[in-house]
Amino acid sequence: MRTISKSKFMSGRQCPKRLWQEIHHPERADEYGAGTEFTFFQGHEVGALAQQWRGKGILIELDRRNIAKAISETQEALAGGAKRIYEAAFEHNGFLALADIVERKRDGSWRLIEVKATTSAKDIHVPDLAFQAWLMEQNGLSVSETAVVHLNNQAIWPKDELLTMSGNTSEVLAAMPEVVKLAKRLSKMIASTTEPDIEIGGQCNDPYVCNFQSHCWKDVPADHIGVLPRLSEKKAGELLGRGWTRVAQIEDVSMLSVCQRRWVSALKSGKPYVDEAAIHNWLSAVKYPLYSLDFETVSYAIPRWKGVRPYQQVPFQFSCHRIGPRGGLSHQEYLHLSQDDPRAALVDTLIAATGDSGSIMAWNAGFERRVITELADLFPRKRAALLAIADRLIDLMDVFRSWYLHPQCYGSASIKAVGKAVLGSEADYSALEIGGGEEAYAAWHQRVFAGGPVEIEKALREYCQQDTLLPVKLLEFLQQR
Numbered sequence: 001m002r003t004i005s006k007s008k009f010m011s012g013r014q015c016p017k018r019l020w021q022e023i024h025h026p027e028r029a030d031e032y033g034a035g036t037e038f039t040f041f042q043g044h045e046v047g048a049l050a051q052q053w054r055g056k057g058i059l060i061e062l063d064r065r066n067i068a069k070a071i072s073e074t075q076e077a078l079a080g081g082a083k084r085i086y087e088a089a090f091e092h093n094g095f096l097a098l099a100d101i102v103e104r105k106r107d108g109s110w111r112l113i114e115v116k117a118t119t120s121a122k123d124i125h126v127p128d129l130a131f132q133a134w135l136m137e138q139n140g141l142s143v144s145e146t147a148v149v150h151l152n153n154q155a156i157w158p159k160d161e162l163l164t165m166s167g168n169t170s171e172v173l174a175a176m177p178e179v180v181k182l183a184k185r186l187s188k189m190i191a192s193t194t195e196p197d198i199e200i201g202g203q204c205n206d207p208y209v210c211n212f213q214s215h216c217w218k219d220v221p222a223d224h225i226g227v228l229p230r231l232s233e234k235k236a237g238e239l240l241g242r243g244w245t246r247v248a249q250i251e252d253v254s255m256l257s258v259c260q261r262r263w264v265s266a267l268k269s270g271k272p273y274v275d276e277a278a279i280h281n282w283l284s285a286v287k288y289p290l291y292s293l294d295f296e297t298v299s300y301a302i303p304r305w306k307g308v309r310p311y312q313q314v315p316f317q318f319s320c321h322r323i324g325p326r327g328g329l330s331h332q333e334y335l336h337l338s339q340d341d342p343r344a345a346l347v348d349t350l351i352a353a354t355g356d357s358g359s360i361m362a363w364n365a366g367f368e369r370r371v372i373t374e375l376a377d378l379f380p381r382k383r384a385a386l387l388a389i390a391d392r393l394i395d396l397m398d399v400f401r402s403w404y405l406h407p408q409c410y411g412s413a414s415i416k417a418v419g420k421a422v423l424g425s426e427a428d429y430s431a432l433e434i435g436g437g438e439e440a441y442a443a444w445h446q447r448v449f450a451g452g453p454v455e456i457e458k459a460l461r462e463y464c465q466q467d468t469l470l471p472v473k474l475l476e477f478l479q480q481r
């Protein structure tokens with residue numbers, strides 16, 4: 001009989017086909033990216049902090065090749081009168097749960113606590129706890145209380161407590177009967193060699209990004225209606241209801257927004273949708289010297305630096321290209337390479353690099369504005385200079401989100417999609433060692449906090465430079481059309 005662990009149960013709850021593939025075709029799964037690995041790492045850090053926070057207890061060390069040992073050690077701890085157990089293992093009829101924290105209460109019943117690296121208790125934690133509570137009860141323990149230990153995103157490190165606990169006993173107890181029924185159904189389902197017939201849909205990204213998308217989505221046409229930006233479920237349903245799964249099939253655009261209609265026009269014609277007047281207006285507002293700016297940030301669940309909140313984004317790198325009033329391209333950058341707070345040194349370099357006049361172009365400038373405003377709040381003496389930088393920001397993404405829509409972007413305004421569609425191979429990120437923001441912060445953490453190789457520094461510089469050079473090239477493209 002195959003064992004269904006809690007994580008497998010949660011996969012099956014999201015989509016039975018996901019669980020079935022995990023069991024029968026694990027080779028179809030997409031590899032975890034650097035960002036996901038970093039998320040796992042953060043989860044472990046929060047788990048360890050939660051154990052310190054709750055205090056003394058018996059830790060059941062898990063050896064995945066010998067789960068039986070963890071189960072028997074848990075039983076020994078229980079029989080020995082343990083008051084608190086970390087990573088207790090409970091098994092029943094082919095179902096397995098490793099409970100983050102279980103605590104014996106005065107009346108002999110148990111408090112079950114799940115530790116999450118989130119900033120609140122969420123609905124999705126309810127079935128997760130209900131599954132564990134069911135297995136505890138099957139092992140003869142009475143669960144009278146359940147809760148989620150999570151981060152408090154208002155806490156300021158190191159002065160505030162980072163963790164807090166939210167109770168959800170009534171929801172968990174109410175969910176148990178359904179959870180038990182579902183667990184039994186899933187157990188039968190995985191015994192079959194027939195793959196569940198389940199269409200792709202909203203469940204592929206909700207509540208978690210499913211890692212079988214490369215397989216399940218492989219036959220989805222590039223112009224599937226889902227590429228239309230901000231298409232509500234209701235409108236998608238209406239389009240599908242009329243038999244239009246591809247944008248090319250849409251015959252009536254009256255139910256779509258202005259921007260969605262523009263994308264329909266570009267995708268059906270195979271030619272870019274161009275709003276010349278809007279582009280001309282945007283270009284004529286650009287002031288020289290012109291700067292192209294991009295930050296890389298890291299957000300730790302458990303802050304590393306004084307005054308930082310959980311998951312606050314802290315910039316550790318920027319790249320800045322400058323085009324002079326008479327042309328000429330120059331470049332400046334900053335990459336923090338020590339374990340202390342990157343922000344003070346970064347701010348000084350940023351102020352020097354961006355001068356005091358001219359537009360500062362960014363891609364999705366709201367992000368750069370937010371980073372700079374937070375820096376201004378942190379450094380009162382540099383506040384005026386930083387806010388002046390924020391005031392000079394202009395957003396090149398606006399042009400490619402609304403007024404120049406290339407059919408090869410398929411509804412995306414990401415710099416990668418636009419760069420590739422408009423500039424071709426010179427905008428290729430695949431040749432770079434680091435090809436995305438998640439990889440960048442994971443690599444930076446690796447280099448600075450985990451002794452990663454020195455080559456990471458070059459890779460980070462190349463990646464961030466690419467993010468500011470491409471906007472320069474895209475601007476030239478717009479000007480020279």
Ligand code: SF4
Pocket residue numbers: 014015016017018019021198199200201203204205210211212213216217
């Ligand atoms: S990609 Fe979607 S349909 Fe496929 S297994 Fe995952 S959730 Fe299910």
